[in-house]
Amino acid sequence: MNDSDLLKLFAGILGRLLFDDTIVLTRETVRTDVNGWDSFNYITFIAAVEQELKIRFRVADIESFETVGDIIDEAKRLSDA
Amino acid sequence: MMHLAGKPDDFQDQLRSVAGLPAEARLAELTRLAAYRLDLVDTMQLDRLLCETESGELPSVRVAILAPHTTQHLLPGIRVAGLRSGLAIETYINQYGQYRQEILDRTSQFHAFEPQVVLTTVGAAEVVAGLDITADAASSEDALARKLEEVRDLWRLVREGTGASIVQQTVLDSSEPVFGSFDRLVPAAPLRLLRRFNDLLAGSAAEAGVALLDLESACLRDGRDYWHDRQRWLQAKYEISPNAGPAYGELLAGIVAAQRGRSRKCLVLDLDNTLWGGVVGDDGVAGLALGQGDAAGEAFLAIQTYALQLRSRGIVLAICSKNDPRVAERAFAEHPEMLLDRQHIAVFKANWDDKSENIRAIADELNIGLDSLVFVDDNPAERQRVRASLPMVAVPELPDDPSEYVPTIARAGYFEALSFTSDDRARAEQYRNQGQRAALQASSQSLDGFLQSLDMRLAFGEPGAADLPRTAQLLGKTNQFNMTGLRPTQGQIEDLIAGGKVRVLVFRLADRFGDNGLVSALVLESGDDDGAGADILNWVMSCRVFGRQLEDEIMNIVVELANARNWPTISARFVPTDRNAVVGELYERLGFSKVSATSAETDASSWRLTTGDYQARHTHIDRGSRQ
Incomplete structure (x- = not known):
């Protein structure tokens, strides 16, 4: 999956979680840019992404991701591994 | 969850269109969509719509979850699974780390919620806390006994404080091997402690009339790592993996539904x-x-x-x-x-x-x-x-x-049970006898002749200790002939009887084809003094003995009791549900008068019989000895 596939996948999951079809994500998006993307929804989001891509993030990485781009890079690294 | 059909490709569109439906159509549509196999995010979406929807005719149940770990993420799965079982489950969870305080403080949110079902849970860490792996068998056993006593205290507090029925979850073993297979032989190895504790928990639950949610067995079936994700545990103290949330909801809702008589038969x-x-x-x-x-x-x-x-x-x-x-x-x-x-x-x-x-x-x-x-x-x-x-x-x-x-x-949980009684063991035979009775009825000239030829014998009295599980089960499971929907658990029945004002009568009916077992129970409250009336709190009867005049004979018995005790009146209530229309006219037919206009809120009606006016009803049932 390339960046744009992953951006679309992430926006889809987040849109379903937050009931918001208008969510658009870019590599630069941070959590506070998205209304309702609190820590509870973040955990659910990570769990859903892991299930969808059949990957496992490292706990320390989950806590240190700053931008959506960070998540994409790590997801790509894990998918290729 | 494999028993649920896969969702259609346009599930998202169907779900989104629910929001635009008129209020009364929304619940039906959500119920239809909940019947699909849903993942975590689907479940959360459906739950969000459900929480904005009037529950209408669905019977509601207030379920409180007391846990030492995070449970907030489990609530959507519980509510959606409730919807699948035909129940509107309202949920309450304790403040993190506060559940003991909340039970003890009568002014807490927990008490304000007035739970009808309380799920109590214990974390693996609590069980193994303070025990070094070098501990010997005796001190390990002592530590487990102390821990168990804490759980039993919790049950007592919940029961005294709320009257709710209690469901205890077996402990999820999140441990890893210390020795390997040899762990099983080491008294204080985490695996050994948790296995042993769960066995003790199950035994105590059976004694105390507490239902079990057996998470340990679910882990054995599905794999512990399916239920428990150590990353989510580290991140936010989720004992149950979010992705297992929908399946967890099914487990809990199945037990709550069984308590409400909604298990399949x-x-x-x-x-x-x-x-x-x-x-x-x-x-x-x-x-x-x-x-x-x-x-x-x-x-x-x-x-x-x-x-x-x-x-x-x-x-x-x-x-x-x-x-x-x-x-x-x-x-x-x-x-x-x-x-x-x-x-x-x-x-x-x-x-x-x-x-x-x-x-x-x-x-x-x-x-x-x-x-x-x-x-x-x-x-x-x-x-x-x-x-x-x-x-x-x-x-x-x-x-x-x-x-x-x-x-x-x-694994679908259709036949979830809370007890296994001697009546259950005999039931298959009883239903086969039902077929033979039907054949006799077809060959009989008249209903009267048929009933006479059945050679029915009734035994009745107050339940002995051995009758209590079946009595609780009958009150809990019966939906059709159930006058008020009062469903006390075994512990609650014992408390009622011990209170002195309530008596419970149970009835066994046998006939020429066999013993139908304990088929009816009546919960009666009466004042202490002569001159006060009696009140039927609930009356249930198994559908296996409908149409046998048993309700008539039971009312004869109740009136005889009233006459012996100088109760001038017998009061009763009928609370209609979507299932008990069969007894909607019962009290009228037995000679009761309606005393209150139907209550608008619940459709319940109140009835009264002046015992002196009662005309004993003729039946073909012989009275056997009192039990």
Whole structure:
């Protein structure tokens, strides 16, 4: 999956979680840019992404991701591994 | 969750369109969509719509979850699974780390919630805390006993503080091996401690009338790592993985539904390619795949074995198959490997009629609701048709491979039970007798002659200790002849009786075809003094003995008791539900007068009988000795 596939996948999951079809994500998006993307929804989001891509993030990485781009890079690294 | 059908491609669109529906249509549409197999995010979406929707006619249940770990993420799965079981589950969770304080503080949010069901849980860390792996057997056992006493104290506090029924969760073993297989032999190894503690917990729960949610067994079936994700535990103290949330909801809602009498009672089986491999009409009896020595044949034997196990625990078996009846019967009579015998089947429908009609007829003959049935058929078209025309019948989605049939049905939780009584053990026989009674009735000239020829004998009295589990079960499970819906647990019944103002009467009916067992219970409250009236708090009767004049004879007995005790009146209430219309006219027929206009909120009505005015009713039931 390339960046744009992953951006679309992430926006889809987040849109379903937050009931918001208008969510658009870019590599630069941070959590506070998205209304309702609190820590509870973040955990659910990570769990859903892991299930969808059949990957496992490292706990320390989950806590240190700053931008959506960070998540994409790590997801790509894990998918290729 | 494999028993639920996969969601359609446009599920998202269907879900989103719910928001635009008129209020009264929303719940029905959400119920329909909840019947699909939903993942975590689907479940959260559906739950969000559900929480914005009036629960209407759905019976509501307030469930409080007390846990030392995070449970907030489990609530959508619990509420959506409740919807699947026909219940509007309202939920409460304790403040993190505060559940003991909340129980003790009568002004807490927990008490304000007025829970009807309280789920109590213990974390693995709490059980192993303070025990070094070098501890010897005696000190390990002491530590577990102390921990167990804490849990029992919690039950007592909850019971005294709320009167709620309690569900205790077995401990999820999140430990890893320290030695390896040898852990099992080390008294204070975490695995050994947790196994032992769960066994002690189960024993105490049985003694205390507490139901179990057996998470340990779920982990053995599905794998611990399915239920527990250590990353989520580290991140936010989720004991249960969010992705397992929908399945967890099913476990808990299944128990709550069982407490509400919503467990299924009858397994309706197709024949061709469900009970045996092949089509008996085409392949002949000898051509069927069934029996040892052949993998497919053994898979079908496993299904028959499972059906027999269910029958032994009181689930009624029926057949519904498109077949020539003689050909179908011949397979039962002639195939040497058949485990199921024709006499195990309470109702046998093999014909070419529409299956929905046959399923209706099965429910009618057994006198149970359609929502008590599970229909198992390998043919997707038949499943679809029955789901569409009879949505209250549970129709598990079956995988292509018959070897997966048993786990799919068995894990669906359709037949969740809270007890196993001697009546359950005898039930299969009783339903077969029901068929023989029906045959006698058909040959009798008149109803009166039929009832007379049944040679009915009634034994009654207050329940002994051995009757209490069945009494609680009857009050808990009965939906049709259930006057007020009061469903006390065994512990609550004992408390009521001990309180001194309430007496419980139980009734056993036998006839020439056999003993029907304990089939009716009546909960009666009376004042201490002569001159005060009595009040029927609830009265339930098994549908197996409808139409036998038993309700008339019981009222004769209650009035005799009233006369002996100088109770001038007997009061009673009828609280209608979607299931108990059969007794809507009962009190009127027994000579009671309506005293209150129907209450607008609950549709409940109040009734009163002046005992001096009662005309004893003639029945064909002989009184045996008091129990």
